[in-house]
Amino acid sequence: xxxxxxxxxxxxxxxxxxxxxxxxxxxxxxxxxxxxxxxxxxxxxxxxxxxxxxxxxxxxxxxxxxxxxxxxxxxxxxxxxxxxxxxxxxxxxxxxxxxxxxxxxxxxxxxxxxxxxxxxxxxxxxxxxxxxxxxxxxxxxxxxxxxxxxxxxxxxxxxxxxxxxxxxxxxxxxxxxxxxxxxxxxxxxxxxxxxxxxxxxxxxxxxxxxxxxxxxxxxxxxxxxxxxxxxxxxxxxxxxxxxxxxxxxxxxxxxxxxxxxxxxxxxxxxxxxxxxxxxxxxxxxxxxxxxxxxxxxxxxxxxxxxxxxxxxxx
Numbered sequence: 556x557x558x559x560x561x562x563x564x565x566x567x568x569x570x571x572x573x574x575x576x577x578x579x580x581x582x583x584x585x586x587x588x589x590x591x592x593x594x595x596x597x598x599x600x601x602x603x604x605x606x607x608x609x610x611x612x613x614x615x616x617x618x619x620x621x622x623x624x625x626x627x628x629x630x631x632x633x634x635x636x637x638x639x640x641x642x643x644x645x646x647x648x649x650x651x652x653x654x655x656x657x658x659x660x661x662x663x664x665x666x667x668x669x670x671x672x673x674x675x676x677x678x679x680x681x682x683x684x685x686x687x688x689x690x691x692x693x694x695x696x697x698x699x700x701x702x703x704x705x706x707x708x709x710x711x712x713x714x715x716x717x718x719x720x721x722x723x724x725x726x727x728x729x730x731x732x733x734x735x736x737x738x739x740x741x742x743x744x745x746x747x748x749x750x751x752x753x754x755x756x757x758x759x760x761x762x763x764x765x766x767x768x769x770x771x772x773x774x775x776x777x778x779x780x781x782x783x784x785x786x787x788x789x790x791x792x793x794x795x796x797x798x799x800x801x802x803x804x805x806x807x808x809x810x811x812x813x814x815x816x817x818x819x820x821x822x823x824x825x826x827x828x829x830x831x832x833x834x835x836x837x838x839x840x841x842x843x844x845x846x847x848x849x850x851x852x853x854x855x856x857x858x859x860x861x862x863x864x865x866x867x868x869x
Contacts, residue, residue, distance in 0.1 A: 606778045607667055609674040611652040618675035626678050627753050630715050630724060634751040637669045637726035641800045642695075644792045648778050662711050662727035663777060669713040669726050679716035683723060684709055685768040694739035695732065697794050711777065712758070714770060721770075723758040724751050731800040 608614065621632040641659040649657070651671035654664040666682055673680035689704045696704065712725035728736065730747055737744040742761050751757035760766040 606648075606650050606774055607671045607674065608650045608652050609671040611650070611671075613652050613655055614668075614671050615675050617655065618672045621672065622676055626676075627717055629676055630673060630678060630717060630722075631751055631753070633669060633672045634713075634724050634726045634757070637665050637672070638751075639729060640665060640668075641796070642728050642732045643796055644695075662725075663774065665727050666711045666713045666725075667774060669724070673713070673715055681714045681716075681721075682771040682774055683712045683714050683725075683768040684771055685712075685766050686710075687766075691736070691740065694736050695796055696792060700792055709777075710759070711774065712768075723756040723768075725758050726751070728759065729800055732796060735795065735799045 609618075617636075618633070621629060621636055623629040623632050642661065642665070643659040644661060645657070645659065645664075646653075647661070647663060649664055651664075651668045654660045654668045660668065670680040670682060686707045687710045689706055689708055692704050692708055693701050710727070712723060712727060714721050715724045716722075733743070733747045737747055743759065745762060746759060749757065758766055
């Protein structure tokens, strides 16, 4: 710690710029931690029943932007929009509007967003649920996490009713993530450049085969579940996916202005970065304390937490 303080106390421009970039670099990780605690502690009870919030203003606005000349064109535009969003492990129990805000998602949350956008335009849409062998998840995971996936997994995707017929319209995977998948399973390589087109299904399945699936009207039972992994490990799990698709993390509001300041006022930029980081860290600490208190309450223990304790109570 003394060494770190000494670095921050240096007054030369080079060190100032370096430290500002360091703080900007770790800011997204702090934001992820904030989102983790926010979702785990303050998750709204209506997410289970109102996860597909197609009437949300942001969903309706984007849906209207993607609206085509007919339902087919609208469905294709929506598929293309959702597909380009990075496939990343993350928060499971989120609404469609929240997935839109995050800008990335897993098969479950991307399918939920896709269905919401379709329903916002009055196009009938449902969910498909398929049991998939665990080996198909392995290519996306760093080696240290692969041993944790031993059972079959459930894959969710969008079903859309067009011209009186239900079509599979799976927008889970970006082109880059499909390339990563096809490297391990070459029989799926034909999907990399394939698109959802008029009159045709798009599903992650071998040529000539049809994946067995169950049709669901909603994902209420799914949204109440938790992933097999710990939320604190989620960013480490995305290393290979981020390398293939490019990094995509939420950026705190202070980062952009700090980057601009670095061009002509590096010392001011460092102060702004420090202030932003301290604020983020304090928020994470507050959520952590709330989490501890919540867990204590759930165990029906009569703890009285006080921040006046010498060690901060941690």
